[in-house]
Amino acid sequence: MGIIDVNHLSKQYFIAKRQEGMWGAVRSLFHREYITKTAVEDVSFSIEAGEMVGYIGPNGAGKSTTIKMLTGILVPSAGDVTVGGLVPYRERQKNARQIGVVFGQRSQLWWDLPTIESFELLKQVYAISDQQYRKNMDTFTEILRLDEFYQTPVRQLSLGQRMRADIAASLLHDPAILFLDEPTIGLDVVAKERMRTFIQEMNQERGITVILTTHDMADIERLCKRMILIDQGRVMYDGGLSKIRDRFGKSRILIVDLEKDTQLQVQGAELIRSEGNRKWLRFNREEITAAQLIQQVSIQADIQDLSLEEPEIDSIIRQMYEEGLSVG
Amino acid sequence: MSFSSWVRGTRLYFHMVAASIRAQMQYRYGFFMNILGWAMSYAGTAVTMWVMLYSFQSLEGWSFWQLIFLFALAVLSWGVCVIFFFHFRSLDQYILNGTFDRFLVRPIHPFFHFMAMKFDVGAFGQLLFSIAAVTLAYIQLGLDWPFWKWGVFTSAVIGGTLIQGGILVLISAIAFWTTRSERFYWVVMFPAKSMMNYPLSLYPRAIQWVVTFILPFAFVNYLPALLLLDKPHPSFSSYWGAFSFAVGLVFFSICYQIWMMGLNRYKSAGS
Structure with missing residues (x-):
């Protein structure tokens, strides 16, 4: 059994047809027409503790939906999923303590406050001890140079700075598993490299299991020995990177x-x-x-x-x- | 929930609230203008009432200062409600841009987390105005309440906060189904609140029933004011005004349950 086990996981959405205007909104409260869309279909995989896996596929392939089911945000339509022995959607809060999540395009930090304050709030949210907080902050500050923008409000950070802050924030409570949804999107070459180095270091030194979705093949090449490729909700390939590159790359x-x-x-x-x-x-x-x-x-x-x-x-x-x- | 988790929750709430206040103070000009703006806009409504009463002498048997009391009582509980719940109306924004998910990847209750995200200091303007207006009305009307009437008054403020907060929670819950909520605030809450500034007996019977038994706005200010100012109503008992707190508690918990149902639907459907 791995740290993450996914068996025949499926997710269907019922998408309501949008109706226009205020009257449409009221009417749609009572009567709606739905279209069924299968986002994830019969997906199975198992990930061992300490692995670093690239979860890739084109837009709309079902990557984010899978991540949302693993983090407990979404309830699956069918199939089983366990993360660290927990069923995420049933024990969402418990699961939240053992995972870290970074959504590349949406910050988890308090937008209007100096960056350091988000860390202090997360310390409270996760009930992190002073000792653990100080230890992690020292490490992250040293590698990610967070001190350059501690006092800057999050909304004024550059994208690269914001991503550094976001990933540090996601690791503050020492999660065993880290989910990264497009962690390098929009970053310049230097910032990308810094991000990759940090992810690699956390995986090697702390043994954190990392699942990352990305569009950037270079992320995968640099970080992952294994990749799971999905398209239209189905797993198309699960295995080493070299094989697929020799064949198709x-x-x-x-x-x-x-x-x-x-x-x-x-x-x-x-x-x-x-x-x-x-x-x-x-x-x-x-x-x-x-x-x-x-x-x-x-x-x-x-x-x-x-x-x-x-x-x-x-x-x-x-x-x-x-x-x-x-x-x- | 154990005692220690309550203590932790309360501490966490204060930490997040303090952060929210600091965030609002980042925009210093906006911070003060917000407070001043609210106070001024309510004072404006009070002046309108004065002008109106100046020509009519009384409205449905309510004198100017009685009307001010009725109005200020609604503004007082609305002020408290705004502090805690006003940001619920824009839940749709969080859902649409995907930031709502962050409330679901943290080890705390999502309702609590969302509630603690904002502590709206603009409401101090409402409180400032309403406390001054209630005090003035109390003096002008020569009131001298016994202890139990202060109890009714307190129950009206807390109950009114829960009732109006409940409606904001209900409006926000709509976003889980339709991904829209803010517009419902302007269509439902805003007109209903303006209506409550005047004696309920002005309005048709059907409306009086709706705001008493379905969306219990009447318990926010009208019914408690009847009791506190010893005024009669043709069909309602004046003692109904004593039940604001109980009505608020029940109504709010229903709205909260609906919000949690909406959250479950969000979790199975996404946005």
Whole structure:
């Protein structure tokens, strides 16, 4: 048995058709029409204590719904879920003590107050002892440099600062499990890296089990040995990252800015987009190297600037559909 | 719930309330204008009453100072209610932008947590106005209440707070089903409150019944005022005014239950 066990978990939403205006709102109190939408369908997985797992999929795949069921916010329609031996929706408050949650786009902190005050309030909310509070604050301050903005109201923090504060706040009560919903979304490269380092450190040094949802493949590559890929509510893949990347992650996109707009004739690559002087070329790295491709281009035109793009999770999933799902 | 969890809950409430006050004081200008604004707007209503009474002498057998008393009693309990419950009307905002979920990932009761999120200091304006107005009316009317009448008065303030708070809780609960609540406040609560500034006997019988037996606004100020000012009513016993606290308690707990039903529905449906 793992620290998190999910068995045949499903969640259906009944979405009311919206009716317009004040009268519509009143009428919808008495009579509503519903559409059933399956957000999560027959999902099963087990996560061991100390694991760091990437839970990924495109928008609307059911990631957030699963996280909400694991944190006790939502009650499942069918199936079982246990977190640290508890059924989250039945023992929500008890479960809340053993988990930390960060929703990347929504702060959990007190918006109008100096950042430090949110920490002090959370100390009260979770009944954290003085000793434990001081110990954690010292550690987090040192790694995340929280002292740079202790006195700044949360609403005035930059996104990077806010995320640092948010993740520190989620760990203040020493949770065994940490849920991170898009922890690096919108951050710049430096802030992303700092975030990843911190997550890794917490996992290695404190043995915290981490489940993170993300759009950014680099997060997964850097942090997770295992990933669970879901799409349209179903698990499509559960396993190591290397396997899926070897199979589907071969394509790369080279973006070049040319001196002037030129019709490119390249072999082993496909021109997928063109905007003025900027060209997008997709190639398979097993058939041609980036260096060979750049060489081909530079013969035909002067290159001002170039960059390489890794395939995004959406395109990997698209490819999985096209080429069949037999990865496991 | 054990005694120690009550103590912890109370301590936590005060911590969060203090934080909310500090948050409102971040905007110093707004902080004072809010208080002043509320006091001024109620004083404005009182002036309107004076102008009206100046030409009519009395309204439904109520003199100017009796009317002021009736009005100020409603404002007093509304002031207390605003402090604790006014932010409930905007629960829909929390649900729509997803911040309501934070109340569900913490180890405390979500109703309590949401209630403690704001302690509206703007209401001090209402309290300031209403205490001054009640005092003036008491002197002008030459009242000299026995002990039990002070009990009725206190019960009216606490009961009135619970009744109006209950309605705000009820309005906010609508958001769990429809993701809207603020507009219901302006459609239901706001007109009902303006209506309660005047003697209930002015209004049609049907309305009098609704605000007595369904949404018990009458127990906020009208019925207690009848008893406290020794005024008769054609069909209601004047002793009904003594039951504000009990009515408030029952009404509030019904509204709270409905709120918790809404929360359960939110947990099974999401937003």
